[in-house]
Amino acid sequence: MSAPAMPEKVAGIMPVKFEKFGLRHYLICLKGVVLRECLRFLHQRERFISSLVRPLIWLFIFAAGFRQVLGVSIIPPYKTYVLYEVYITPGLCGMILLFSGMQSSLSMVYDREMGNMRTLLVSPFPRWFLLVSKMLAGVSVSIAQVYAFLIVAWFWGVKAPPIGYLMVLPALFLSGMMLCALGMLLSSMIKQLENFAGIMNFVIFPGYFASPALYPLWRIQEASPLLYKICLANPFTYAVELIRFAFYGQIDWLSLGVVAGCTVLFLAAAIIAYDPSRGLMTRKQDTGGNA
């Protein structure tokens, strides 16, 4: 069927030429994606409450009990003995970022099943930009949750140096990016929402417990050299340490390097996974042959 000539009256109306996308258009797109994530979060109050209650339970109940049985020696960045509540606060910040990162991956799987994800993926902006925007949106929401937790912790008597609350922001941002990128990568591999329970068992819990979030690494090394090695191989370990040092205005360069490196790695893998020509998103496709 050949295409008939365009009617004259139509030829004048049809907008065939489009303005080339500039920085302004990219910023509009980024703002739209971040705003949508924030609006969704505000509309889901249960999500906000549960994200706050989880670390607070650890702080109010778990830490109160463990304070008596688990001593923490003077280890950097601390210059004196600290309460166990103070020790686990960076880990609990990491926990919020970890759960939030995985939550955003859950929402991507949900969006994909419900069809909402398609509206994002058929945008004319480059796929990598859309995914980075989605990540930035997820991190923005995560950081807001962390600060809400820190405010409650402050009233509970868990206080960092005032400047630490500002210094920790870049560490939270970078750690959040790494965990969101990991969540995005995982979301590309999960075919159904039901499979998300596997993420809880195989990513969140091992990632959290095999880290210095709850106990210092030297204690883990004493208890189990193998577990210590696993902790060292766990990127979440470095996110927690990056946050811990940042609270005291210090940079743990090893942690910074590992977290930055893992962010780039996970993000690149997620972008490839969501690329229709290379990724895992498409079901097995024809590779040539018997057409």
Add this chain to the structure above:
Amino acid sequence: MAALDVAGVSHSYGPKRALNDVSFSIAPATFTVLLGLNGAGKTTLFSLISHLYDTRRGSIRIFGHDVSRASGEALRRVGIVFQARTLDLDLSVHQNLSYHAALHGIGGREARQRIAALLDTVDMQGRQHDKARSLSGGQMRRIEIARALLHRPSLLLLDEATVGLDIQSRAGILATIRKLVETEGIGVLWATHLIDEVEDGDHVVVLRQGELVAKGKVADVVGASGAGSIRDAFSRLSRIEAAGIAEISP
């Protein structure tokens, strides 16, 4: 230049072939019905045109822009209404539309003006602050059509847009889309298995189990198939085991 040019497209899910060497084109400002029973390959074709899947065999061009090589330019020219509902139910109508506008780099006053105008076009004015969750199926479809038109596409793809709607809603949506073809000069590819949505002046493309079995104007397809009506023609074409293509020039 064709609004949409599909050339020799094949697609498989593992060993299962969903589309086999499908070729057709759509002229600007025409209403083309993509007819096929469930499983004919309509949704796969839509996923390829919208670059959700990569086109590995053949090529798809939208106003001359290859969907695989220049997906951004191609996607700017196309508006899509998917078969599944894709509105965010927790957000209001306006928030849903603003989000889509942002995904096309349209913001601020321009987005607000376009949203207001399009809600008028789809007869949903006054509902912009309602939650999407509170809308009926037909109203959601209207909002999705408004959303697909926000960036002023020259080609509109609708995948089973009237499925699950009552007769009145179906007729209303179909009339809205047909009017857009006349007044705005938009080319439309309307995928359906409902034969009563086809009108005499339409072009049709008939898919059967991934094979293109007929394409052309309704009268020509009916004539070539030896049937008395498009309903009979579709029925025959959908049953033929080893169908050749009924090629009819407009």
